[in-house]
């Protein structure tokens with residue numbers, strides 16, 4: 001419809017008895033963004049055009065041929081919910097209690113290593129958006145800003161993710177955990193599922209190596225992405241900020257990258273014995289992230305983990321892994337009455353969050369969705385995505401006759417690809 005034929009709703013054109021259109025919440029800018037990007041898929045499409053190619057490929061890609069990403073998506077899509085009518089109360093209480101703390105919605109920002117490549121300053125924007133929305137922001141070990149810096153943005157919404165740092169019998173890892181505790185992190189998330197850095201084909205094809213360095217191709221890419229360039233001039237290159245105290249002498253990008261490749265990318269995954277040691281050091285709720293087998297979930301809980309984050313790392317480790325939504329029910333059955341089960345991998349909408357809640361997760365986290373938001377609209381992106389998720393969760397719950405998150409597990413559904421152990 002072009003401007004000449006557009007129907008402008010006025011009191012004269014609205015049928016009598018129909019409500020007048022209210023001004024859009026958040027003003028004209030918010031209304032414009034909602035029109036341009038009704039779902040995360042439109043953000044992804046726009047991000048691809050707006051940011052340098054290396055940034056998009058590092059965000060959008062996974063392991064091998066991206067089959068793991070596709071499997072997560074198709075497994076989620078295959079879950080059908082049954083609607084219920086006549087019982088809607090006209091409201092929806094979205095709040096959720098995780099580890100004794102109330103959050104505004106059952107969604108959080110998953111830890112994302114070096115997201116500055118997608119949008120310089122990304123962590124700060126995600127942390128601020130999470131604080132504003134009242135949902136968890138999980139800062140990563142591998143971040144361009146220290147956990148102390150991110151605590152200033154996320155405040156009491158801060159969680160902290162730990163990669164294995166075995167140097168000096170874990171002295172550095174323990175130190176980082178204590179720093180996160182002093183900075184006010186509400187939960188420690190230990191990433192169990194990275195025994196080795198696997199083949200990320202699309203990053204390899206972009207020639208991405210650490211420390212990140214510009215070359216002729218990347219410079220051309222950046223010059224054709226002025227908004228990204230402006231963010232880069234403001235926030236600088238992506239770096240491993242948390243490691244600075246652990247390298248000798250000035251923390252040059254080379255030293256920090258070499259430190260990083262010696263631990264989580266080259267040093268193997270956490271053993272259960274190491275998890276038990278971190279349990280002793282960390283005084284708050286402990287979450288094992290990357291759990292895909294009910295027996296591993298039981299083991300983690302027996303060692304004192306209060307949370308289990310079911311995840312296949314968003315399809316970025318080995319593409320042949322099961323979809324994490326397909327193992328979620330068995331893990332909820334095994335430990336759901338003893339621990340808080342969280343979910344991630346493939347969440348692109350509030351409907352996906354609702355599917356995970358219906359299968360017994362207490363909250364779901366997303367990674368790529370926030371990066372697409374950053375790529376498409378910059379610093380406002382993460383907040384925009386959080387609002388979108390909240391709206392979509394509300395839609396899905398109320399269509400199923402559910403008015404509070406605590407009742408989401410009552411939704412009747414069909415899950416054809418579910419794993420039986």
Ligand SMILES: Cc1cc2nc3c(=O)[nH]c(=O)nc-3n(C[C@H](O)[C@H](O)[C@H](O)COP(=O)(O)O)c2cc1C
Pocket residue numbers: 058059110111112113114140141142161191289311312313314315316344345346347365366367368369
């Ligand atoms: C670019 C990128 C970097 C990531 N870095 C980390 C990380 O440093 N630590 C970690 O535990 N998980 C990391 N993840 C995995 C996420 O925490 C999460 O498990 C995954 O993104 C969920 O899948 P989704 O992206 O489909 O939502 C990363 C994911 C992406 C996309």
